[in-house]
Amino acid sequence: MATLHSDSRPIIGRGPSVLARTIVLGALSIGIMALDHRQNYLEVARSFLSTVVYPLQAVVDLPFQGVDGLRNYLAGRERLRRENADMQAKLRVANLQLQRFAALAEENRQLRAVREASAGIATKTAIAEIMRIDLDPGRHRVLLNKGASDDLYKGQAVLDADGIFGQVTRVGKFASEAILITDAETATPIRVNRTGLRSIAVGTGDFNKLSLPFITGDADIKPGDLLVTSGLGGIFPPGYPVAQVTVVKRDAAATFAVVEAKPLAHMDHARELLLVWFEPPPTMDIDAAGQKIRSDKKPLPGKPRT
C-alpha cells in the first residue's frame, strides 16, 4: 500500500475521538432503522432520497436500453416474420376467447348487479419496464421505471401477461420498487379455482416455486389445479391467475399436506409488466358493500337508492 506521510494528527484536541463519532453515528443509524422499520415514518424522506440516487440507477440501466434498441433495429427480417406469425396466431386464440368473454362479462355484470357488490374492475393499465439493476441477489425485488409521476401507489398490483407478478412496495418519483410473489417475505391470498378452497401461497425465494403451508391433509387439491387470487387482503383484485399446483404430498401423520405450486408469471425473465388501477379500489369496495347492507336493513327516508 502506497501511503503516506503518517497521520500527523495529534491524539488530543482534534475534534471528537473515533469512539465518540462512532457512537454518535451508530446511534443515528439505529434511530433511522427504527423509524424506517417501525411505522414507515420516513416514507417521504425515502421517496425524496430515492429520487436523488435515481441518476445512478438510470446510468446503469441506460447501456442495456441502448443494446435492446439496437437489437430491435437490427432484428433480422426472418425473425420479425416469425414473430409476426407467432403473434397473429396468439391474437386469433385471444380473439376467440374474447368472444366468449363478452358473454361472460355481461353475465357477470348482471350477477354483480344482483349482489350489489362490484369487486374492483380494472379501469386503467400501464406498462412498466423492469430496470436492469441488481438489487440484493437473495431477495426477489425489481425496480420499475415508473413512479409517483405516473400515479403509481404503494400496494398496487403488478401483473405480467400470464398472471400475478407482485406488488409495488415503494414509490419514488421516477422509479418504484416491486416485490415478487416468490420473495420469501410475501404471501398471496389465493383460492383454488376448481373447488373455491381458500388459502395462502407463500414465496420460497425460488422463482419457480410457491408453497401452500396451510392446506390440511384431507383438503381437495391435486396437481394441475389453478390458483387464482381470492381478493382477500385487499391488495390483489380477485380472480387473477397466480400459479398452478405441481406437488401435493399427503402424510397421514401430519396435519398439513405439503403443497407446492409454480407461478404462472415469468418471474425470472419478464421485462415488461402491467400495472393496473382499479376503480373503486377493492378495499373501499368492501366498506361500501358493508354500508349498503346496513342501509338495506334500515332504509333512510329521502335517500334515493341506486
Add this chain to the structure above:
Amino acid sequence: MMSNGSTGSLRIALSAIVGLLLAIVPLPHWLEVARPDFLLLFVVYWSLTAPRVAGLAFAWLCGFGIDLLHGVVLGQHALMFLLVGAITHRWQLQLRIFPVWQQAAWVLLMLLVYQFGVFWIDGIISQPVTTWERWLPVFSGALLWPSLVAVLDTWNRRRR
C-alpha cells in the same frame, strides 16, 4: 501522498460513485451472488490512505447510499460501514505497515464482520437470506483486495 485535500476528496468522491454503480450493475447470476462489496473495499482503502479526508462520516454516507440503492431498511448498511470504518480508523497505523497479504486477511475478517452484521440486522427485522452463497462476497472481496490496492495506488501516483 495525498498532497492536498481537494484533489484527494475529488478522487474519493469519484471512487465512491463508481463503488455505488458497481453495487447495482447487473451481472449473470453466478457472478452476482459473489459480487464483492467494492464500495466497502474503497472505504477501507481510503480510510487507510487518506484518513483525514475519508472519515467516519464518509463511511456512513457510503453505507447509506447502499441502503437507498438496494431499497432495504435505511441505516442497515450505514451502520455496518460505520463499524468497519471505525475499526479501520482505530488500527490504521498498524494496518498501514502490514504486508498486503496480511492486509487481505484482515480485510477478510472485516468483510465477515460486515456480512454478519447485515445478516443479523436482517434477522431482527425480517427474513434473513440463509443460503451459503451469501458469504461468497466475503471471500471474493478478500481475494480482490491486493489487486484493488495495486490499481488504486497506481491511480493515486499518476494523478498526483
